[in-house]
Amino acid sequence: MRDVAIIGCGMTKFGRLEGKDLMDILVEASLKAIEDAGVRDKEFDAVYVGNMMAGELVHQTAIASALVDRIALFPAAADRVENGPASGASAVKNGFLAVASGLADLVLVAGGEKMTSADTDVITDLVSTMTHPTAEYLHGVTLPALAAMLTRLYMERYGLTERHLAMVAVKNHANGLKNPYAHIQRAITIEGAMGSQLIADPIRLYYTCPISDGAAALVLCSADEAKKYCDTPVRIAGVGQATDVQSVHEREDPAVLKSVRLAARKAFEMAKLEPKDIDVVELHDAFEILEIVQSEDCGFFEKGKGHIAVEEGVTALDGELPINPSGGLKARGHPVGATGVAQIVELVWQLRGEAGERQVKGARRALACNFGGFGNNTVIHILERMD
């Protein structure tokens, strides 16, 4: 296997993108990434597009072939990659494998989802179909319900309080305010969050991510070639993916995200790094509880202590280990197929020192965790600045 680098990245603003359809935003993000890499006149060997539900939401299938058509990348190989809300990171992993194996020299990875044109009820139901068809879905489960049951376990075992969820939300909104690409650019208060509508007790509206449109894209090539295109390429130092049983009740311990633990372990082993080597992190806070639990199961904090780190400001933008400088899914938004790619776009900007007001000073190594299903399929990437 050869080393793989990211030489270009781009994304659309996330939010309610009126007048732009799924293909428009995939095209926009892809062209930005191609321009950023300076490879406009080069031939791409492969294209991977992360997307969860274009067929269901916008009545379009085979979107990777459609993207190639719109931006004239023929005869590049093209595949749509679906892994629930981790479709984006799975697309990145496929791009990595294509370059690492030598099968491809220049690869475009894009991720996108157009969600705001559908009713919230329809989206909640479609997302619920990721759960076990008979043991969970038929009983009326929703993703907020699964997140709420995890929260309840954390409250019982580890002394987490609702206030901690509000603190994560306040932090991520503050970061989102500094991110021009974020869906929600508005500061919130602890009291405001704790006064918001109950969705699934103890989870309130402000402890969940919004429904968004958006796309993000990356250009990958071999690390040996990367310096030809880019002053500060970012190497994909580690990739880890792991699965777990589908039904949450069947997990060894329903308070442990085992797929996150195993994926993180694999990614760290491959990168020959440890959690203490990481400077900046993007986690999958579709619900604020998940940022806390993932921060522990990735190995950054002891089990049951993630909320203490939030309390102490460790995960704030100016803390020892900033988590979700982009605003996370909470504020940047969560167009599901785009999220895993957007996390990596943010981290590439952070490692290049191009993240503006939300720049984590001197960041050299970063980790992104993209969470599929309700934690039964997690993809983690570790990135490192090359210079």
Added chain:
Amino acid sequence: MDQKLMGFRCKSCGRIMYPKHERCVSCKGMNMEEVELGNQCTLVTYTKLYTLPEGIEMPPLTLGIVDFGGVRAFGQIATDEPKIGMKLRPVWGKLRRLGDKDIYGFRFEPVESG
């Protein structure tokens, strides 16, 4: 109706699973036998859901994970006052309406006498 909530026991290693897997999640064994999960379970965690899925009329819908002494299940909890550790028992009935179909299954109701 004399319905029992059934789990699946791997004949190779003895692990009981719910729901069914074609291969045992512990040993990959493929011979399963149905076993009753029993009449008593305890509540492990729960939520009261206010944003309801299709076919549920009145909020909140209480949902939870229950434990039958090692093997767990998920479902509707027939009380508005759930408490972790409370004793429950599975009861067959209509769970929700989905499309044009009534969905039947087990929900878990509190065992009356404390």
